[in-house]
Structure formats: C-alpha cells, structure tokens
Amino acid sequence: MDSRSYQLHTEAVAYLASLRARDCSPNTERAYAGRIALYLNFCLMHRLEWTTPSFLGLAALQQWLIEAPLPSRSSTARPGPLRFRSRSTANAVMTAVAEFLRFGHAHGWVPASTTGLLAEPKLLRFSPPGYDTGESDWRREVQAAAFRFRINEPGYEDLSDEQIRRMIALTTRARDRFLITLLACTGLRIGEALGLHRADMHLLASSRAAGCGTEGPHVHARRRTDNPNRALAKSRFSRSVPVTADLVALYTDYQYERDRVAQAADSEMVFVNLFRPPLGGAMTYPNTKEMFDRLARTTGHACRPHMLRHSAATRWLRDGIDRDVVQRLLGHASPLSMERYRHVNDAEARAAVEHVESLKERP
Template identity: 40%
Template sequence: MLSATRGFLSYAVSIAEVPRSVLGQLYELGDSRDLPAEAQGEDSGLFYRLRARHRLQEPETEVDRASDEEIVGMFMECRCARDRLVVLLLGRVGLRRGQAAGLHRSDCHMLADSRALGCDYKGPHIHVRRRENANGAWSKSRESWIQPVDFLVVQAYDQYADERFALLGAGGSDFLLVNLFRGVLGAPMTPEAIYELFERLTRRAGLSRKVGPHMARRAFGSNVSDAGGELDEVQALLGQKHPESARPYVIPDRARLREAVERVPSPRELYGRGER
C-alpha cells in the first residue's frame, strides 16, 4: 500500500497535479555528487536518486513449539487409539496435518523387516508421498521421503489397527486415518478434522493456550535438536529440501536454556577465590 501511494503521488507530480514539494515528503532526495567515482558510472552527467522515507516495519511473527508436557497432556485426553496415533504422528514423527491425513495404509511399514512388503528400508518407517487425495490432504514437500518411527508410534499404530478392525472389519478406505465414530464411517479424515481434534484436546487437557498441529511438528524438530541431532538431520526428518529450512523449527526447550546458563562457571570457579 505504501508503494502504491508513492507511485500514485509521483505520477501526480509528473503531470503537475500536485506540487513537486510532495516528493520531498515521500523520498529522501540525493544526487550522484556524493557517490564515489567508481559508482558514478560512465555517464559524467548529474543524476538524482530517491529513497523512500516511510517503510513499514512488520513485526516478526512469534513462533513457538508445543512443550512435551502439553503433548503428553493432550495424548492422555485422547478417547480412542486413532486420536492417540494422530498426536504421535505430528508430535513424535513431525508430520504436517496434511501429510498425516494423506497417509495410506500401504505407506506404513511397521515391521522390523519390510522386505516382505517389497521395501528394503530397515526398521519401522512411513513413506511420505505427495499425491492427489480425495480428502484434500497433500504433502507440502515435493519430494517423497522415508520417515523412521520409534516403538511408541508402532505401538499406537497396532492399537489403532485393532480398534479400526473391531469397528470396520476389513472395510473402509485405504487411507490410514478414517472416521470411526461419526460422519461417513470409513471415510478418510481431513486436515481440518485434525485441526479440530487438536482444539478439543487443548480444551480437555486444560492447557493455558491453544496448541495447534504445527506446534507439535515444531516440538518434534526441536526435540531432535535437543537430543543432539544436527541441523541436516532435522531437515531430513522434516522432509525439507535445505538445512536452513529447518532452522525455524528448532526452538530449544526452556529447561535446556536454563541448564545452559547454569553450566557457565562463575568467575570464582575460573580464577579462584580472592584472585583478580
């Protein structure tokens, strides 16, 4: 809007609709005489330059991670195995809600040896793929990648598989996360449904703030870093293309910051008591 206003008034000056003094209010005026010789170019003539006086300083958007206590509190308030798996897929695996909602059962290899499934990757893992999905879910990452998972996710997955079979049998769609209790049973969950689930869990857990799905993803990236993971490892686990893309997801736990301060020795420890 500032750029458009400056352009409009500059044009008005050029057609003599407003006085030239307006330019002095919009821009800091300068000329080539104060520039070093190498910056004046081949043309030795005098030329003017403008620098906008008014610039909007946009405040930085504050980002935060969910704390481990918040994720555990939400996990404990889940009323079914499916919801517990959703919380872990975001807070323990680091998926976006669209990636979680877009998972198919065939993407989940929860065996120690997946060669029987035609996959040579060792250990339990998930294939995160970008595809067109009927529920509107999609992966923001253009490239597909393999995401290793730990025993907690495997256990939650097995419990959900039992719950799903008890309610739907072998039916339902090929999507991993489906409706079990309302709506069209067996239909895939949507990313919006995952967002609404986090809102409900926040209220049930009595948290002092709303914890969204992306805050759980940041918690995963931060926890990997807190545990000694390198930035390139965080990047790979988040499915990002460049290591620097992972930096905003690394938000140290406040307890770790406190420990870092307390590890700094006092001057007395360094130089001895009474010494200068």
C-alpha cells in the first residue's frame, strides 16, 4: 500500500493472493503481508524502484531492518526502552522479499537482473543427513541466499512434563485444558487442532459404526480449506492419532461446558468461542494466542502451542519410540524433519559419558 495515497499495491496483493491459492495458512499470509509492506515502505522512503532495488539497495534494507527501532509498545507518555528486530527476524523479512521479487519476475514485473542478485553459489562443507552430493561431489555447490545474516540457531524450545502439568492445573476452563492436553499428548499442530470437526473425534473403543476401521480412541487430522476460522493443517495427508482415556475424559468435561452455551450447539467445529462474542463461532488463531499469552503471564514461562508439539516429539524419542512411529504421529513426510525435535539435555549427555566409562571397568 502506498502510504501517501493509501492505494493498494497491485503486485503485492497478487502475491498474497498466490499464497492463499497455495493453501498457505492465514498466519503465513499475515506475516508475509507485513514483511512485504516493510520492503515497499523502505523503497518509498529511500526513493528506490521496488522492481530494481540494486545490490546496494537490498544490502541497505538488510541493515536497516536490524538498526531501525521498532514502534514503542508503551501507551504512556514515558516511552519504554528501544526495541530492535533480531537478525533472525531480518532474515525472515529478506526471505519474503526474495520470494516476492521472484514472483514479480515470473509475471514480468521484475527484471532478471534483480532476481540474479538474490542468490549466490555456496559450497557445502557439510551435507545434511540423507543429502546426495552426486558423483564427484558435483552437487555440493548450491545456491544460497545472498542477503542473510549468519546467526547461531537457538534450536526449538520444549517444555518439561512439570511445566505442562502446571499449565493444565492453572487453566480454569475445560475447553482450554482439553486443548493444551490434546496438543501435548498428540503433537498436533495448532492449525490441525483448531481445524478439528466433531466428526473427527472417534473416542469410542471401536469406530466401526462410523465407518472407521481404526481401533481404539483417536482423532483424525484432516486438511480442509473451507474451515470458517481458516484453520489449516500443514500436511496435505490425513492421519489418525491415538488418544488416551484421560484425554477422552477431558473432552467430556469440555462438552459439559460447551452445552451450557446454546449458540455452540450447531457448530461442527470442536473448538468454539464460549466466553466472548461471537459465541459458538470457531476459535481463531488470534483467540488461541491470547489464551496462551495469558497462560504465559500466569506460569512465568513461555507458553506457545508449537512448544507442546516439540515437547511431545522429544518425549517420545527420549522414551525410545521408533523414529518412524514418531514421524507418522507428527505427520512429517520426510525423515529429515525429525532432526529438529531431538533435544539432548545435560543429564543425557552425562549418562552417555558414564556409560562409556563403565565399559572400561568390565573384564
């Protein structure tokens, strides 16, 4: 959008529409909209043509992203301390800009000279697990993003069992207790959970009467593009995930709570608004974020839906569950996606060393 005329930026709108056409989640579309707006505003401020920003222009954008202070969150007259974007956030913006420019090139808006600036050859010193470098290592040279800060990846955060139990104990609503426990026990993504329909909840010992041959209580995670809350399962493949008797009991508690709200009776969605308008409407991503933010303030530690997914995967792997089983439960198409979930703690590292030491003492 042009900040002087407030006219929609046609090419940016087309790019966001392409994300929607590719079934990207609303969160992805919202994040990319903000990142593209940053780029277009930067071009406007520095009198750059967005289709031909030049190498120096893109380098200046990259530096500006980490040096320009963010707007203050304080509503008082006394502003709080200055905040800045992290390098990882700047990298995410530059990735979105690169994708936008490549999209523009594909449609004839952006010249090849611009997209040629976005990547540079890089020689892989260490290839990822499962990557075939080809005969004579000819595939070691890859195209890497030209505008990207080097950062130490912090890894993925998980929660201890005690932290999860405390989250559940401090939650006063049956719906929210069920949602937290569902994510922690099944490893579902938040989009998969918010996209659940009541027909997906097969919680009897046998669901043959419903035409389902899967034995035992389970839920079906399905990708749907017409959910009223725009919740979207990332995986294109449906899967069933077993659930425990305790989770079934929490779902029953939630149903009692839900039955007290007449507007919720006709909704086919599992998770609905019970405490604020629109009553009976499907819970949305922002609703859920507010709930987890409140919980984080109460517990005193970070609480995010994806942390529960990582916690489930880490717990399964530590308990010796076969990686193929964990991969199926999480709905990953590639085994390489499993690498991110294995968190090694200090106790495990010490146990491994002590195990080696004990071998020396054997006759």
